[in-house]
Amino acid sequence: MEIFVQQLINGLTLGSIYGLIAIGYTMVFGIIGMVNFAHGDVFMLSAFIALIFFLILTTWLGMTSIVLALLIVLVIAMVLTSLWGWAIERIAYRPLRGSFRLAPLISAIGVSIFLSNFVQVAQGARNKPTPPMMREVIVLFQGESGYNVALSYKQIVIMASTAVLLAIFWYLVQKTSLGRAQRACEQDRKMAALLGIDVDRTISLTFVIGAALAAVAGTMYLLYYGVVSFNDGFVPGVKAFTAAVLGGIGSLPGAVLGGLIIGLIETFWSAYFSIEYKDVAAFSILAIVLIFMPSGILGRPEVEKV
Amino acid sequence: MSTAGIPLSVDAGVQPGPARKPLLSVRGVKTFYGNIIALKGVDLDVHEGEIVTLIGANGAGKSTLMMTIFGDPRAREGTITFAGRDITRMPTHQIAQLSIAQSPEGRRIFGRMSVFENLQMGASINKMAHFNEDLERVCTLFPRLKERLQQRGGTLSGGEQQMLAIARALMSRPKLLLLDEPSLGLAPLIVKQIFTIIKELNEKDGMTVFLVEQNAYHALRLAHRGYVMVTGNITMSGSGKELLENPQVRAAYLEGGHH
Numbered sequence: 349m350e351i352f353v354q355q356l357i358n359g360l361t362l363g364s365i366y367g368l369i370a371i372g373y374t375m376v377f378g379i380i381g382m383v384n385f386a387h388g389d390v391f392m393l394s395a396f397i398a399l400i401f402f403l404i405l406t407t408w409l410g411m412t413s414i415v416l417a418l419l420i421v422l423v424i425a426m427v428l429t430s431l432w433g434w435a436i437e438r439i440a441y442r443p444l445r446g447s448f449r450l451a452p453l454i455s456a457i458g459v460s461i462f463l464s465n466f467v468q469v470a471q472g473a474r475n476k477p478t479p480p481m482m483r484e485v486i487v488l489f490q491g492e493s494g495y496n497v498a499l500s501y502k503q504i505v506i507m508a509s510t511a512v513l514l515a516i517f518w519y520l521v522q523k524t525s526l527g528r529a530q531r532a533c534e535q536d537r538k539m540a541a542l543l544g545i546d547v548d549r550t551i552s553l554t555f556v557i558g559a560a561l562a563a564v565a566g567t568m569y570l571l572y573y574g575v576v577s578f579n580d581g582f583v584p585g586v587k588a589f590t591a592a593v594l595g596g597i598g599s600l601p602g603a604v605l606g607g608l609i610i611g612l613i614e615t616f617w618s619a620y621f622s623i624e625y626k627d628v629a630a631f632s633i634l635a636i637v638l639i640f641m642p643s644g645i646l647g648r649p650e651v652e653k654v
Numbered sequence: 655m656s657t658a659g660i661p662l663s664v665d666a667g668v669q670p671g672p673a674r675k676p677l678l679s680v681r682g683v684k685t686f687y688g689n690i691i692a693l694k695g696v697d698l699d700v701h702e703g704e705i706v707t708l709i710g711a712n713g714a715g716k717s718t719l720m721m722t723i724f725g726d727p728r729a730r731e732g733t734i735t736f737a738g739r740d741i742t743r744m745p746t747h748q749i750a751q752l753s754i755a756q757s758p759e760g761r762r763i764f765g766r767m768s769v770f771e772n773l774q775m776g777a778s779i780n781k782m783a784h785f786n787e788d789l790e791r792v793c794t795l796f797p798r799l800k801e802r803l804q805q806r807g808g809t810l811s812g813g814e815q816q817m818l819a820i821a822r823a824l825m826s827r828p829k830l831l832l833l834d835e836p837s838l839g840l841a842p843l844i845v846k847q848i849f850t851i852i853k854e855l856n857e858k859d860g861m862t863v864f865l866v867e868q869n870a871y872h873a874l875r876l877a878h879r880g881y882v883m884v885t886g887n888i889t890m891s892g893s894g895k896e897l898l899e900n901p902q903v904r905a906a907y908l909e910g911g912h913h
Contacts, residue, residue, distance in 0.1 A: 525774070525778065525782070528775060529778065531767065535766055535767070536764060538762070539758065539762040541746035542746065542756050542762075543826070544778050544826070546745075546747045
């Protein structure tokens with residue numbers, strides 16, 4: 349029981365991070381029908397940006413309040429990563445729009461390789477640690493065996509900021525004209541243009557939002573694990589992509605749900621079975637779900653009136 | 655009135671028409687799909703306050719012309735001017751922002767958005783400035799839509815979707831309204847309704863309408879002027895009445911009774 353509750357907390361934390369990354373995959377797929385394979389590396393890049401600015405703030409500028417520093421780092425990481433997201437779309441994807449379907453996909457793999465190599469060359473190949481921070485935990489209850497079920501401050505911060513940002517983002521997409529334009533382009537780009545919507549700008553915006561959320565995930569990842577390396581984009585990226593497919597690619601709530609499920613499967617499998625096979629477990633569930641629900645859990649089967 | 659005396663300009667160039675400048679003017683426009691030519695040099699004018707119709711068989715290029723006016727596909731040759739501005743090379747969304755609205759072929763309703771949101775999309779170009787007022791207006795024109803505002807566009811019937819497509823186009827208060835086959839697949843009663851509304855919009859609000867139709871009888875009766883398109887060429891033009899009485903037009907588009 350104690351272990352179950354503890355793993356539930358851990359799983360939800362990890363799942364939040366996957367969910368944030370998955371939104372970037374699902375939105376880009378929704379609007380241009382392309383899997384942005386570079387998205388995992390954008391996430392990794394944002395963790396480095398967060399690390400660098402965190403060190404600048406705490407070590408060089410001597411900022412003592414970790415919470416304030418994290419907040420500033422989060423904002424900076426979101427802004428700079430968004431710029432990267434915007435630039436990647438402009439340079440690597442937009443010129444290929446209207447080309448054959450595989451072209452942007454290949455370009456995305458190229459960007460992915462470029463980003464991880466760029467960070468490796470610029471930052472070195474070794475793991476980069478942060479100074480230890482936020483180590484406080486709240487002991488929820490103690491089991492009979494003396495096992496403490498704990499909720500760490502980090503986990504609270506990660507889950508709370510995920511929830512808050514998702515709410516803001518949800519509002520943006522559902523209620524503002526910006527979000528409406530975005531959804532319109534998702535459904536029919538040609539018609540959106542006929543109504544005066546600048547489709548290119550809307551697609552740019554989608555990449556910017558996806559990158560900003562990846563930056564939140566990157567900052568949280570850094571906070572949680574306290575270490576990041578140049579090849580940390582790949583595995584979380586693939587997991588988040590899996591989460592997006594599992595939840596139903598194109599569906600925003602699906603991406604978050606998929607993220608949480610993958611996070612939970614991974615942690616529970618590690619706790620009760622073997623940690624070596626946690627990825628196998630996560631991907632097996634994906635395969636099983638897709639056999640029975642080809643469009644994912646919350647994906648919509650395309651039935652449209654003509 | 656004998657049909658022999660009617661001044662029909664075959665392969666019409668510039669219309670004699672009124673002396674004022676046309677609101678929309680299409681000159682020598684050629685459009686291709688890959689290497690296949692779809693429009694072979696089209697000349698056509700729409701003046702302010704007019705209802706102009708373009709009739710022709712399936713695949714004549716009518717819808718292609720509608721979309722070419724919006725730059726998608728782009729005209730490879732020729733010029734298109736709107737209100738004195740050359741829009742031939744303008745991006746589609748900027749053309750829309752000049753206050754041209756289109757209810758396109760196939761209606762293209764946003765199926766996963768509510769009727770209300772579809773109408774909001776229609777009001778995008780004027781930043782929702784007089785949204786409530788315009789919403790009320792289209793709800794008066796199409797009471798069916800009012801009942802269905804919160805329903806998803808994809809769940810509407812064909813006729814309702816057609817109404818929504820027209821209503822959405824009206825939400826931007828267009829100077830020029832392009833309607834691509836508003837009668838397609840609709841029950842005769844609804845067709846009649848829609849044509850009455852077009853007439854009202856033109857007479858009461860002075861809206862300029864460019865109407866593409868296969869339903870030649872209704873369209874020619876409604877329109878001030880008409881053009882006939884055959885495989886990418888304008889072959890005839892004249893007033894609605896003249897075309898309606900023309901034997902060639904009758905043989906090709908009106909025989910078998912009107913609907």
